Amino acid sequence: MRDPDPNANIPPNPYTRRWTAERPDAVETQSEQPQLPAQRASGPAKAAGGIAVALALLLAKFKGLLLLLLNLKWLFYAKYFLSFGLTFLISLWAYALFFGWRFALIFILMIAAHEFGHYVAFRNYGLQVKLPTFIPLLGAFTAGSMPANAEQSAYIALAGPLTGLGVSAACYAFGLVTHHIFWMAAAYLGAFLNLFNMVPVPPFDGGGIAAVFSPRIWIFGFAAFIIAALFLHMPLLFVLLLGLIGLPRALAGFRGHYDAAYYAVPPLQRTFVGLWYLGTAFGLV
Numbered sequence: 521m522r523d524p525d526p527n528a529n530i531p532p533n534p535y536t537r538r539w540t541a542e543r544p545d546a547v548e549t550q551s552e553q554p555q556l557p558a559q560r561a562s563g564p565a566k567a568a569g570g571i572a573v574a575l576a577l578l579l580a581k582f583k584g585l586l587l588l589l590l591n592l593k594w595l596f597y598a599k600y601f602l603s604f605g606l607t608f609l610i611s612l613w614a615y616a617l618f619f620g621w622r623f624a625l626i627f628i629l630m631i632a633a634h635e636f637g638h639y640v641a642f643r644n645y646g647l648q649v650k651l652p653t654f655i656p657l658l659g660a661f662t663a664g665s666m667p668a669n670a671e672q673s674a675y676i677a678l679a680g681p682l683t684g685l686g687v688s689a690a691c692y693a694f695g696l697v698t699h700h701i702f703w704m705a706a707a708y709l710g711a712f713l714n715l716f717n718m719v720p721v722p723p724f725d726g727g728g729i730a731a732v733f734s735p736r737i738w739i740f741g742f743a744a745f746i747i748a749a750l751f752l753h754m755p756l757l758f759v760l761l762l763g764l765i766g767l768p769r770a771l772a773g774f775r776g777h778y779d780a781a782y783y784a785v786p787p788l789q790r791t792f793v794g795l796w797y798l799g800t801a802f803g804l805v
Contacts, residue, residue, distance in 0.1 A: 669783075
């Protein structure tokens with residue numbers, strides 16, 4: 521037998537029924553109370569999902585930047601841009617000490633145009649080349665791969681003065697239009713700079729051009745350079761530095777210590793190079 525329920529004979533409370541009928545949401549609220557922990561747990565999950573979506577959007581937006589940072593090749597090329605920009609600014613500052621900022625800027629831009637003429641010529645022949653490097657108060661140089669022959673080397677060397685001729689002509693024309701002596705002086709300075717660079721002795725551009733005929737010419741070009749240096753009262757340090765670089769090569773060329781196959785250029789090609797050389801020199805004069 522089961523024990524009788526002590527509450528079985530107790531009548532229901534009418535007030536309880538009335539309150540339940542009037543407040544049905546109370547029953548629903550009580551039935552939903554066990555689900556509150558689950559609702560509270562879903563809050564961190566939603567936050568984590570939102571963060572994940574935000575990160576995905578950022579990755580999609582900056583995908584190119586991330587790929588650039590992960591690709592270490594840009595570091596290899598960045599040092600060349602840094603070398604170009606840093607030496608450019610240092611040279612600009614050095615020239616400004618002597619000529620003032622305005623004239624120094626025009627002067628170094630002329631040097632840059634000259635060097636980028638070499639740069640484009642290197643690229644035109646499919647050769648590897650670095651951006652120009654400036655040497656304060658001495659000029660600049662553009663380093664590239666060895667050309668296939670002396671003819672290519674001559675045209676690469678000729679590209680610098682030819683570009684300089686164009687820049688000097690533009691300054692001269694602008695000076696004629698504006699009647700401003702500043703641009704006329706810049707044109708004459710640019711012309712002299714490029715004409716002097718055509719002296720037929722290494723490391724000048726004229727040395728690379730003259731070699732298409734014979735490296736033996738270098739020794740005579742070196743003698744011409746010494747005469748010009750004395751006549752123009754060039755700084756002794758500048759003359760000694762270029763002599764230290766150019767004289768050994770000039771002597772080696774005069775003695776025949778060079779690759780004959782490299783300098784074996786057909787007569788017709790030599791004629792074309794010679795005409796370009798004379799035409800550029802005449803234009804600069």
